[in-house]
Amino acid sequence: MVNGQAYDYDRQLSDGIGPRLTGSDNYVHAVSWAQDQFRNLGLSNIHTESFNMAALWEPEVPATGHIIEPRNQTLHIYSAGWSPSTPDGGVTGKVVYVPQLLPIEKLEAMKEKLAGNIVLIDNTSLGEHPAIGDLIKGLTTLGTVAPQAVLLTGRANGSQNAGSLAVGGGLSKFPVAQIGLEDELLIKRLLEKGPVTIQFSFKNRIRPATEVNNVIAEIPGRDLPKEIVIVGAHLDSWHPATGAQDNGTGVATVLEVARAIKSLNRPPRRTMRFILFGGEEQGLIGSTAYAKKHAADMASIDAVLISDTGGQASKGWYLMGREDEKEALANIEPLLTGMGAGGTSTDTEFLFETDHAGFDVQGVPTLVLWNGVDKYFKLHHQASDSFDSVVQADLNQGVAVTAATAYAIADSDQPFAPHLSPTEVETMLKKANELDNYIALKSMDWVP
Ligand SMILES: [Zn+2]
Numbered sequence: 001m002v003n004g005q006a007y008d009y010d011r012q013l014s015d016g017i018g019p020r021l022t023g024s025d026n027y028v029h030a031v032s033w034a035q036d037q038f039r040n041l042g043l044s045n046i047h048t049e050s051f052n053m054a055a056l057w058e059p060e061v062p063a064t065g066h067i068i069e070p071r072n073q074t075l076h077i078y079s080a081g082w083s084p085s086t087p088d089g090g091v092t093g094k095v096v097y098v099p100q101l102l103p104i105e106k107l108e109a110m111k112e113k114l115a116g117n118i119v120l121i122d123n124t125s126l127g128e129h130p131a132i133g134d135l136i137k138g139l140t141t142l143g144t145v146a147p148q149a150v151l152l153t154g155r156a157n158g159s160q161n162a163g164s165l166a167v168g169g170g171l172s173k174f175p176v177a178q179i180g181l182e183d184e185l186l187i188k189r190l191l192e193k194g195p196v197t198i199q200f201s202f203k204n205r206i207r208p209a210t211e212v213n214n215v216i217a218e219i220p221g222r223d224l225p226k227e228i229v230i231v232g233a234h235l236d237s238w239h240p241a242t243g244a245q246d247n248g249t250g251v252a253t254v255l256e257v258a259r260a261i262k263s264l265n266r267p268p269r270r271t272m273r274f275i276l277f278g279g280e281e282q283g284l285i286g287s288t289a290y291a292k293k294h295a296a297d298m299a300s301i302d303a304v305l306i307s308d309t310g311g312q313a314s315k316g317w318y319l320m321g322r323e324d325e326k327e328a329l330a331n332i333e334p335l336l337t338g339m340g341a342g343g344t345s346t347d348t349e350f351l352f353e354t355d356h357a358g359f360d361v362q363g364v365p366t367l368v369l370w371n372g373v374d375k376y377f378k379l380h381h382q383a384s385d386s387f388d389s390v391v392q393a394d395l396n397q398g399v400a401v402t403a404a405t406a407y408a409i410a411d412s413d414q415p416f417a418p419h420l421s422p423t424e425v426e427t428m429l430k431k432a433n434e435l436d437n438y439i440a441l442k443s444m445d446w447v448p
Helices: 006-017 025-041 105-110 130-143 181-193 245-262 285-293 295-300 325-330 333-337 392-411 422-431 437-443
Strands: 044-069 077-079 092-096 118-122 149-154 176-179 196-217 224-234 272-276 301-306 314-318 343-345 368-371
Touching: 006 025, 006 245, 006 392, 025 181, 025 196, 025 245, 025 272, 044 077, 044 176, 044 181, 044 285, 077 196, 077 245, 092 181, 092 422, 105 130, 118 181, 130 437, 149 181, 176 181, 196 245, 196 285, 224 245, 224 285, 245 272, 245 295, 245 392, 272 285, 272 392, 285 295, 295 301, 301 392, 314 392, 325 333, 325 343, 333 392, 343 368, 368 392, 422 437
Parallel strands: 092 118, 118 149, 149 176, 224 272, 224 301, 301 368, 314 343
Antiparallel strands: 044 196, 077 176, 092 196, 196 272, 314 368
């Protein structure tokens, strides 16, 4: 917390390298930068392992768009991630408002009205956490109604809130744009009075399927080197900003935990494995590929600790369905309480939203750093996710919590927590009310 380098690591990554869309030139630069850092720290077994991305995507010409009927007005508009470019000359069409993507019967009933038009989806109608299976059915149905394009809503003041309607690193079937919240509200008011026609265009640079790298490095364990504690975070980011908190702070945490523990000259009993994943923002692609490739080694992974909720001070750890971990953490609770982070959250809202998921569903005990998110959620995936938003003392506290927890687990006489059998995983997911989401995500290869 005093001499930590996390703040400087994040500055090098976010200011120095910049936005890191999976597989982009900046991403590739970040991969070699991360390997250099691990090398400078004297870590062992530094290497990359690749995963496949169905396509690489970057904006090439920024989006422009206007309402042209009933009157002219410029829109705050952006291409969604992994959207194809608009055709030459752009997209021009009537807007049809879809108040409800779900249930799909209602969407199907609108089929004729939607075909060939620009479909404006009310994001709020999906609810905070729609069932993933239903959402996929809704999006698949949307594909079959053959819209000319789809409009999603962003946040207030036209700020870009990067996201994607495509899954698995592939492209959406039709151009998808995001407009500002006020633009959506205006279009809806205009639609109450009569037809609304809009025009927009953007060009994205799309490259075909390719291999992209995760970065791995280790501190070998002092007497149980075959048992592994993983500390990880995703290296990729969205493009509107430099991803200083999503997930620069997570990457900086992984590097600083490695630096701090290596500098002790007393490795813990178990091997510490540091992993920076890619493709997280397109659906956990890098971590899922890793967890699948190493499926036979899951029994040797004692715990997986992930940081991916920004750089506000940590309150403790998300247990993500593993309530038994509360007991496992009790041993080090006084240490964490001393840093203001003795809490555990059993909230399963984010169960499938970051890189622990591929391990969690294979029965490996996992923890996700539980940070305050009130400031983070206002900048996450937006232009304001830049280095100036990072508070050094808060970042250092989260790093210290991660380092202390990881070291204690890796140095313990006992394994951290039991590995669950597939049946026990199902029981856990059922109890967390997440079994249906798991089945839907598994069918899409989102998790192993
Ligand atoms: Zn993230």
